[in-house]
Amino acid sequence: MLLEAKNVRKLFGTTVVLDDLSLDVDEHQVVALIGASGSGKSTLLRCVNLLEQIDDGVITLDGEDITDPRADPDRVRQRIGMVFQSFNLFPHMTVLENITLAPVRVHKRALPEAKAQAMEWLTRVGLADKAGSYPDRLSGGQQQRAAIVRALVNSPRLLLLDEVTSALDPELVGEVLTMIRDLKGDGMTMVLATHEMGFARQVADQVVFLDGGRVLEAGPPAQVLGDPVQARTRQFLARIIEAGRL
Amino acid sequence: MTISDIQRGRIAYRRGKAIRSVLLAAGSTAVVGVLLVFAVTGSPGWDRVKGSFFSWKIAKQSLPAVLDGLWLNIRMLVVCALLALALGLVIAVLRTLRGPVFFPVRAMATLYTYAFRGVPLIIVIYLFAFGIPGLRLQGTPNVYVLGGAALVVTYGAYLAEVFRAGIESVHPSQLAAARSLGLTYRQTMRHVVLPQAVRRVAPPLLNDTVALQKDVGLVSLAGPIDAVRAAQIATAENFNYTPYIVAAVLFVLLALPLIAVTDWATLRAARRQNAGS
Numbered sequence A: 001m002l003l004e005a006k007n008v009r010k011l012f013g014t015t016v017v018l019d020d021l022s023l024d025v026d027e028h029q030v031v032a033l034i035g036a037s038g039s040g041k042s043t044l045l046r047c048v049n050l051l052e053q054i055d056d057g058v059i060t061l062d063g064e065d066i067t068d069p070r071a072d073p074d075r076v077r078q079r080i081g082m083v084f085q086s087f088n089l090f091p092h093m094t095v096l097e098n099i100t101l102a103p104v105r106v107h108k109r110a111l112p113e114a115k116a117q118a119m120e121w122l123t124r125v126g127l128a129d130k131a132g133s134y135p136d137r138l139s140g141g142q143q144q145r146a147a148i149v150r151a152l153v154n155s156p157r158l159l160l161l162d163e164v165t166s167a168l169d170p171e172l173v174g175e176v177l178t179m180i181r182d183l184k185g186d187g188m189t190m191v192l193a194t195h196e197m198g199f200a201r202q203v204a205d206q207v208v209f210l211d212g213g214r215v216l217e218a219g220p221p222a223q224v225l226g227d228p229v230q231a232r233t234r235q236f237l238a239r240i241i242e243a244g245r246l
Numbered sequence B: 001m002t003i004s005d006i007q008r009g010r011i012a013y014r015r016g017k018a019i020r021s022v023l024l025a026a027g028s029t030a031v032v033g034v035l036l037v038f039a040v041t042g043s044p045g046w047d048r049v050k051g052s053f054f055s056w057k058i059a060k061q062s063l064p065a066v067l068d069g070l071w072l073n074i075r076m077l078v079v080c081a082l083l084a085l086a087l088g089l090v091i092a093v094l095r096t097l098r099g100p101v102f103f104p105v106r107a108m109a110t111l112y113t114y115a116f117r118g119v120p121l122i123i124v125i126y127l128f129a130f131g132i133p134g135l136r137l138q139g140t141p142n143v144y145v146l147g148g149a150a151l152v153v154t155y156g157a158y159l160a161e162v163f164r165a166g167i168e169s170v171h172p173s174q175l176a177a178a179r180s181l182g183l184t185y186r187q188t189m190r191h192v193v194l195p196q197a198v199r200r201v202a203p204p205l206l207n208d209t210v211a212l213q214k215d216v217g218l219v220s221l222a223g224p225i226d227a228v229r230a231a232q233i234a235t236a237e238n239f240n241y242t243p244y245i246v247a248a249v250l251f252v253l254l255a256l257p258l259i260a261v262t263d264w265a266t267l268r269a270a271r272r273q274n275a276g277s
Helices: A041-048 A073-077 A095-105 A111-124 A140-152 A170-186 A197-203 A221-226 A231-242 B005-041 B046-053 B056-096 B100-118 B121-134 B143-169 B172-180 B185-222 B227-238 B242-274
Strands: A003-012 A015-025 A030-034 A056-061 A080-083 A158-162 A190-193 A206-211 A214-219
Touching: A003 A041, A015 A041, A015 A056, A015 A214, A030 A041, A030 A197, A041 A056, A041 A158, A041 A190, A073 A080, A073 B172, A080 A140, A080 B172, A095 A111, A095 A140, A095 B185, A111 A140, A140 A158, A140 A170, A170 A190, A170 A197, A197 A221, A206 A221, A206 A231, A214 A221, A214 A231, B046 B242, B056 B100, B056 B143, B056 B185, B056 B227, B056 B242, B100 B143, B121 B143, B121 B185, B143 B185, B172 B185, B185 B227, B185 B242, B227 B242
Parallel strands: A030 A190, A030 A206, A080 A158, A158 A190
Antiparallel strands: A003 A015, A003 A056, A206 A214
8 A cells, every 4th residue: 555544634724624634545546536626626736745644543654654744745745746726846947956946955866867758758848849948838737747757757656636737728628638648557646636527537546535534435337437336426427418528 | 930921011110110100209298398498598597507507617616515514425325225115014013913913003003104104304303303402302313314214214114014015915815824824923024014015015105205315305404414405505605695506416327217217116016916916
């Protein structure tokens, strides 16, 4: 088990955002979190990356309790990559500088080596010609691919993807999804919060339906998306189909 | 590329309109200028004012002394501006530190910005230039250093607040992105937050530097002869106010490059924002 969340609870003030939530992710597995806005998908990812503190329960990574207050959050995050809905590239740095920042400053790699590795990745995802550009010169899809590369160059054990296509124009969604599909081919372990049901069905090994901060239903995509047991899941999927997203 | 007749017509129309605008602006400026000149030179006391404020002879006479004083302003400005910027940045960063260990540092930095933004600069100069030598300590620096220190301490407090505003304007998602890469808090500040913050507040920082340029002269209250003080001496010698005008013109000339840089930086910041970065 690479990642294990056990009975996790998270409160914002008195609002319960994650409620007794448990989740297992095996190595090389892709888990898709689905559910309505406010169901806790993003919060769960932020808790795993220790950007938020949980209020009860345990999260372990490679068997190590990362929610132990004595654990060094910086060292934990070095093993987890995260990609955000709005890319969050650093606007004052070129694409290449964005990507080499953590390898050089956190992982203490030599700059030429970090640059070479970054260029390798950029070439692979078709962004080699954008290495010297600033993020505001890139399309949303290009920015998101650069942001994914920025997370990948640190060779994370686990990649968290928080609605990475939600801020993209429809015609740019495909390029990002293709990249994620390729990463699955590489054996990358990923947890992704997504509204792209079709994509979740294709790429996920396990689909988890969150509702009100709880796991309401989890299983293989064909079952959860095709033949859900819970009425709440059926209702959610019906609305998605109505909106033309499945 | 060929241009259609419609587009050619548009271009011609726009050009005609542009020429008309320039002519109109020139005409109205001339009218306003002539009216102003008439209003001032036509006033009953103009001849006396002309003699006691705009005497070419006295201007030439007092110029060397005023320039001498201005040289002191320039040197103090450069040194004080750099030190005040450094102090302001340090204070602003100290105020963002978290954790109980840093409470006294944070509290002192906050107290400092509150106190020195409140105390009039003149009083700080008196306290530093006359109070500190009064302690009769060994190795008390000279009045230039003490006056400069008063300027640095006062302006450091203003600049610290400008820097802090810049730091707080950086969106939390940038911090989240940096921390998620494994960067420590310090690395995040150094490589992600501060570079963006400083760029954003460059216009107000430069603006405060222009203000400092004028306030540098206040150290003359403690003795040193700056441009304004030199002009005052020349004025007293001749019973003529022309040296003040000389000093004023020199100050404006000195400020022009800084103001131009400020405007340019503001414009660039606005453009970047409009570009949606």
